[in-house]
Amino acid sequence: MPTELILIRHGESHANVEPTIGGMTGDIGLTDRGRGQAARLRSRLASEGFRADVLYASTLPRAQETAAYVAEAIGLPVTDDDELQELRPGVADGWSFAQWEATWPYPGEVLHRHPYVPMAEGGESWASFVVRAGAGLARLVERHPDRRVVAVCHGGVIEASFYLALGLGASGKRVGFAVENTSLTHWRYTVDDALPEWTLHRFNDVAHLEADEPDADRPAVPIPGAEDEQPG
Known part of the structure; x- marks a missing residue:
């Protein structure tokens, strides 16, 4: 049975729109729009009967605030994890x-x-961030074999999950993934003959945001973990 890792990016934050470098100092949480996005995600999770075994969240305020909506929907406590933080900006924290x-x-x-x-100064490079975030994600799946793990985190951490899954180093040309706020990215992790294998099942799923928009061209798709989805 695979371990499932479902990564959720936080809702729109003040740091996203002002724009400010949002570490622990510069991050003042979600905008009104971001809270609305998180509320729609909560409604979707609840209506689809989404279930998980554990819920983790980055300790940055925008992720903590989003995780509270997720926790309310799925009935799990939030476990804080510093390794799920976005790239650490050092002295630039809070700068424009x-x-x-x-x-x-x-x-x-x-x-x-x-x-x-x-x-x-005092911050991470992209390479050191990818190593730190990737190691943090690897620890989650190793800590919870055969379980469904949800982690509320950041766009950079979701990018790092691709580097981890594809076995890429950080020194090559960076590929932008344009991760949407409150989107879901779903990985399955298996170990076969002692070799890990990652399978991507869903990326940038924001059907809960599109459902009420007239230009939405795809229906809401049940989230992995909903009651009507078959395991495996």
Whole structure:
């Protein structure tokens, strides 16, 4: 039986729209729109009878706030996990992007062309972040074999899950995944002959946000873990 890892990006945050570098200092939580997104996700999880075995969340406020909606829907306590945090910005925490660009060498390229350069003094580089976040995700599936694990986290962590699953290093050209707020990404993890294998079953699922929009061109699809889905 595979271990299922379902990653949920937080709702729209103030750091997303202002824009501010949102570490523990700069992150002041969700916008009204972000809370509305999280409420729609909660309704979808509840209406589809979604079930899981454990619920984890990044300790950043925007993820904690989103996780509270998820916990209410699925009836599980939230376990905090610092390793699910977004890339740690060091002294740039709370800066505007304009301030960062004026202060740090080639800030617009640091995450794309210079993966080993820290985002700012005391912060992580893209490469060190991918290693840290990937190791954190690997620990979750190893800690809960044959279980369904939900983790409320960040776009960067979801990107890191692809690096982990595909066995990629962080030094090559970065691929942008454009992870949507409150989207669901669903991995299945199996170990066959002592070799791990990751299978992607769903990415960027935001059907709960599209259902009320006239331009939505696809129906809501049951989330893995809903009562009417067959296990396996």
